[in-house]
Structures are given as structure tokens and as C-alpha cells.
Amino acid sequence: MIKEFKIENLEEVMEIWLQNNINAHDFIEKEYWINNFDLVKKLLPDAKVYIFQEDNIIKGFIGVIEDGYIAGLFVKEKYQREGIGEKLIKYIKPKYNQLKLDVYSKNKNAIKFYLKNNFKIVNEKNNEDTNELEYEMIFSKNRYN
Numbered sequence: 001m002i003k004e005f006k007i008e009n010l011e012e013v014m015e016i017w018l019q020n021n022i023n024a025h026d027f028i029e030k031e032y033w034i035n036n037f038d039l040v041k042k043l044l045p046d047a048k049v050y051i052f053q054e055d056n057i058i059k060g061f062i063g064v065i066e067d068g069y070i071a072g073l074f075v076k077e078k079y080q081r082e083g084i085g086e087k088l089i090k091y092i093k094p095k096y097n098q099l100k101l102d103v104y105s106k107n108k109n110a111i112k113f114y115l116k117n118n119f120k121i122v123n124e125k126n127n128e129d130t131n132e133l134e135y136e137m138i139f140s141k142n143r144y145n
Helices: 007-024 029-046 084-095 108-116
Strands: 002-004 049-056 055-066 069-077 096-103 121-125 131-138
Touching: 002 084, 002 131, 007 029, 007 055, 029 121, 049 084, 055 084, 069 084, 096 108, 108 121, 108 131
Parallel strands: 069 096
Antiparallel strands: 002 049, 049 055, 055 069, 096 131, 121 131
């Protein structure tokens, strides 16, 4: 079931955030994510966050800021490939005319996932913090997909 994030979910959501970032971005030093943990933990409650929960277990979440910018979509590793990410994307699509995100070019699984969900690569840029190439991807209801 998808529902809105509550502050009592913060620790569990942050654990998912940290583990997924470390696992999905092995091309970035683990310390980068550890060093950003407290900042993200502070900012996360200000985003629109939706969690996917079954049997009192948070299996994944999506965070949206700035009117349609997906700050993150994370699914616990053991629950990946169960369609949870797709359910979260489908849940937020009706809420926004356009969705935008940045994804590292080396994160091939994420790129494949977003392309499958009708996002288009519209730009390339270098991430200033990590010096890694990122793709800007957009889903728009007003486009022919």
C-alpha cells in the first residue's frame, strides 16, 4: 500500500536511502553518502514523500520536491524486481503535469527503469559534488510518449 510519509518513518526511510545509494552507486565513494546522510535526513520531511508499505515493512519510497522534481526513488534491495518502483511512479504521475529527475549515467538499471516508464533523457551535465556525468530525465503528460 502506498501512503504518505510520517515522521515516525524517518529512520527506516533513511536506512533505505543510505543502503540503496551505496549499493547503486559503487562508482562513488561510500563516504559521500555517509557524509550527506544528516543533511538528507534534515531535508526529507520537507519533501512530498510516499512510502510503499506491506505487512508493516517499508519496502520503498519516492520523494518529490519543487513541484515535480523526483529527489529519489528507492526500493529495499530484497524487494527490487517486485514492481514497487513502478507502482510508486504510477502513483505520483497523476499529481504532476511533468516529472523531472537527475540520474547518474553509470546507473544503468535506473536509466532503463525510467525509460521503461516513459521518461526521456533531455540533457547531460556533470554533478558538481561527485564529478560524475548525470542525465536529466523528464516525463511530461503534454508530450507524445
